Amino acid sequence: MKQWYRDTGLQARMFLTMFLLAAVYLAFISFLATTGVGTMGIVVVAGIFIFIQYFYSDKLVLWSMGGKIVSESEEPELHTIISRLCQIADLPKPRIAVVENNVPNAFATGRSKKNAVVAVTTGLMHQLNHGELEAVIAHELSHVKNRDMLVITIASFISTIAFFLARNLMFFGMMGRGRRDSGGIMAVWIVSILVWLVSFLLIRALSRYREFSADRGSAAITGQPAQLASALMKISGTMKRVPTDDLRKVEGMNAFFIIPAVSGSSLMKLFSTHPQIEQRIAKLEEMQQKMEF
């Protein structure tokens, strides 16, 4: 009963994805090592680029989203919600930011637990009730606890290098060496594109698995998977389907209601970083059931 928030299948899939990613990367590195094409320059530039992005992730993300760090006196309630959840999950309290935006959203960033920032939009605070807001914040805290920023950065490190190579190799190659190595450059270029494509799909899958994990983490911290399910429904607009009008009032209209068609083919699923809301809600409901029985 206590293990209701575990999902061994999910962990196995996550492990397999990471394993495949590592295999692709290793093959790529050994391929780069055996070809005589000078790729070191690009690798170093990409490395520095990723390092800066990782190191300043908190500032970069806050800046690009327009988030503002809020003090305890500005948002006392938000601070209390977060510090209590941190106490239960035994996490250092992150910095807290608010983004002036009506779209309900939340994110966590920062390279370590100590450097973490949890941000929410004003829209999120307005639309969700207390329990739902708590559940969404617990989801973000799980990202921090699971070190998702680090995991995804490491996972995409070589992918980014492959992307750099694919984009710049022709140019650099022509400049530096003339036409003698063009066959080798061509091969590296093609392999880089392939590696980038394959790792892109694997990273997307990994990222979706991390989302599911964070949902489970939220449920573990708050003890209320249903709150997160309800928050997800509200955020995605699905909640509009759950009517608030009295049955007697709408009875006559019922025949005219249209359930919005569920969109998204399986190809779209491959490309998205977040799993489908319906799938996440189904998983949360499963957890709630496991808790009850």
Add this chain to the structure above:
Amino acid sequence: MGFLDAFLGKTKLPKSKTKDIFAISTANVTFEVNLNLRALNKAGICFKPQASSHFTQARAEVEELLAYSCKDTNTGYQITKDAYGYTWIVLEDPDFEDLVSNIYLVSEGLIERDFGEQLLCALFTFKEKGGANVYWIYNFKHGNFYPFAPKANKERNSAFEFRLRSVMEKELPIEKDVERWYPLWDVPV
């Protein structure tokens, strides 16, 4: 283990520790003699309720235990909910040791029924002679205490808290990381 859990995205909540909670009983003497702090006969334990039938049942069982125990020790108790949805059990007893043992009973009761993760803190109320209320808060996740001296307008008397720490450091397990000295405003205790 911690790294592997993070690597595979498992969110493991830390277990609650209750062993050191009794340290406050002995420390109570020093509070009075060296710090002029008098116990206010009141203590509280706070936990996050879980929305599940198992939890409701566990809670009922613990409440029953508490009712028996309180009858035995002549302790008054009452259960309230705060603005953040957390449940508080507030105890009242002139005998400080009875307060501590009943707090222990509730926490152990929840831990035994697999809900130890839900515990937030326990709180013991004191009063400085001619001064304001001061709290010692027990953090279940770390198994240690920290002082909390609130002033008006949600400010805290940090200097006094640091003094409490330096006097009590030898007797009481105190949270070393000051960043985890989370305040608890407007407590029902």
